[in-house]
Amino acid sequence: MLAASRIVISLPERRRESLEQAYRSAAAAKRRRTLLIGAGLVVGIVASGYAGEVNIERFVTGLPRFTSYISDIIPILRWPTLGADLSEWFWGWRKWLGLLLDTLLIAYLGTLFGALGAFALSFLASANLVRSRWLRISVRRYLELCRTVPEIVYALIFVFAFGLGPLPGVIAIAIHTMGALGKLFAEVVENIDMKPVEGATACGASWLEAVRYAVLPQVLPGFASYALLRFEINVRGASVLGFVGAGGIGKELMASIRQFYYGDVSAILLIVIATVIVIDMLTETLRHRLIGSMEKP
């Protein structure tokens, strides 16, 4: 350390100057870049603030309303009358649990049918199984279209076509899920070991037989794990589909928020959050088991 610093000090003047020059210009370039990014951010913030009608005054006057809103939706629970208070808070639990079941079923059916569609299409979208570029690319584009449009937009259109109720919600989630899972499934299929496929083909298996006996056993755990993850996402998605009239608990939640039924807002939110957490935990355990079984041959 000491020796090194002596070397630095004893550098010839010209050499030291050129080094310092290089250091200064590097530091200046970095500062310029930081300034540029900072300026870009400021311009973006100002432009977005203008387009987004940001109003600090409205926010400041609104902020106490937000905190009072939060304290308003928390019900008053007193220890001596806890039972009565709780039953008053969750007065509609029968109806809400029914709607929650609807929400879960919408998510389940949407995931199931979406996964079945993705299952069928993913093999056609995989470069290692399908030679025809044309077929593969058209399937990929189709899946892309399915997943880029948000499911709630599909739900809006389907509510128009199929009428109010959970059915359009199921179809909307199924289509979106098909797009999202189709891409992931195809990636799983493209990462398989091709030797079993070659073996099956060499024994005279047709394309379908090769997929059934050589590809499927390799990809099934991965498919199941992704489908479970998607189910988790779809439960969240299905909980708000009711906002546009596509069934489930969302409709009740929106009505209670819009009409300022404070107790109901917190009760329904609590039910939804608890459900989401339970589903998260369940699917996580299942997925860990699946991944474990995948690693053990």
Next chain:
Amino acid sequence: MTSAIRNAALSRRAEIEARYPRMIRPSPRRHMLGAGLVLLMAGVAIFGLDRVGFSFAKLLDGLDRLGLVIGLMIPPSPGPMLMTYLGGLAETIAIAFLGTLIAAVLGFPISLLAAKNVIANRIVHFLARRSLDTLRGVETLIWALIFINVVGLGPFAGILAIALSDTGSFGKLFSEAIEASDRRPVEGVRSAGGSALHSIWFGILPQVFPVLASQVLYYFESNTRSATIIGIVGAGGIGLYLANEIQQAEWPRVAFLILMILVTVAAIDFISSKLRFAIIGKSRLAR
């Protein structure tokens, strides 16, 4: 050739069967388990279809109307509303941009509290994690509805909704990145006499900044999608027009709006993936 291999394999069938009994004849228990699972899933599906009021007549009827709607969507055209829609699109991008930025600014300090290697206190850690989970557990659209009650209809409610729900996501992601960071720079700063703040600023931040920046960009991308639909409940952006035109059955305009959204999302995806690649690539080179 093929049949020769096949015959060779088949002639040794008895031997192969003896060697891999589980491959040729899986145990009946496994069979039953698989069949039971399929039956259970099918049973729940049938129960569910019944409960959501599914019938083939209804499906065909709806598909019929859907075909009609799609026919009416062609050709997509904005009518006289093009400028309004472009304004809505600008609003959408503004909502996503400001929402993501505010979320990142709010999420960072909370993520420090939620990171085990910064705050060793288990209670603080637990509280920070659970409050982040709650923020994340409520859907953005629900936050939007609540903020409409607080600041009124309009894009500002959308910005706040995205900011709050993503504060939860960022807090979690950032804290994971911080926990995965190298401890040695922090120890170096502390042993040279730096305060706790110095150790965060000089020890942790330079390590995690590229990861954080790339996560923020990724969320900006996905928030552009969320911001397109947030207008459906009245929180600003292009979703408001989309919902209105669908309700009034102006199908060419609906198709035009959907195309606008798709193009914008694709453009933002492209830009942000380029930027992300630039940031991550640079950090890899630096190491």
